[in-house]
Amino acid sequence: MQQSEESSNPSRSQARSRSYYLRHQEELKHKNREYHALNKDKVLAYRAANRDKRKEYQRQWHLKHKEHEAAYAKQRRLLFPEKTRLISRRSQEKRKEAARAAMKIWRQSHTEELRENLVRWREANKEHIRDYALAYRARPENKERHALNQRRRKALLRSLPATLTFAEWKEIKAAYDYCCAYCGEKPEVLSMDHVIPVSRGGGTTKDNIVPACLPCNRQKNAGTRALMRVVGGNEGR
Ligand SMILES: [Zn+2]
DSSP states (O other): OOOGGGTTSHHHHHHHHHHHHHHTHHHHHHHHHHHHHHTHHHHHHHHHHTHHHHHHHHHHHHHHTHHHHHHHHHHHHHHOHHHHHHHHHHHHHHHHHHHHHHHHHHHHTTHHHHHHHHHHHHHHTHHHHHHHHHHHHHSHHHHHHHHHHHHHHHHHHTTOOOOOOHHHHHHHHHHTTTSOTTTOOOOSSOEEEESSOGGGTOOSSTTTEEEEOHHHHHOSOTTSSOOOOOTTSOOOO
């Protein structure tokens, strides 16, 4: 790599070492690989200590061999189109991954700024956000999800457990055969009712939520009402 010792006639010594390299190419490659395998830590330490130097050397090398490299690469692409495609796809994925990773780091070091941006954006798009949320909630498939989120938030605001999932809510409704857990009627709309109300420490969990018709849900004697039997013998919730 360095020519300081042979500076008297660099081109001649370069030619000599090049011809030596070409004659012993395989052997040298093998030796090199062996050395790397045996001295991994040493090699890595050297690389880390000389990162800038190595980078600069590589840069210079590429500059010097630019045309040759381009021609060689072109030849390879023509000879191995499949492999070329694979390599380009892989490097594309790698670049994407690297970009994602870099973005993540950037976000982590700009949380304050991002939060402010979000607040500003929300402020500027208030109406749009509200309209979007209303339209989203109005869709039948989202109505119940919204209701569930509200129940969960209610519990979380009091630091109560809020583990009920949408799938669990569906199971609970089925277990009650889609009837109100208190009066046994089958209403059009089944609401989620906390057996032990949040105000008395009941969480939004699968053991504390039952389906209820709206009139039963609105009754204020919460926690003292008798539950209907659960269909399928799943009593004792
Ligand atoms: Zn009812």
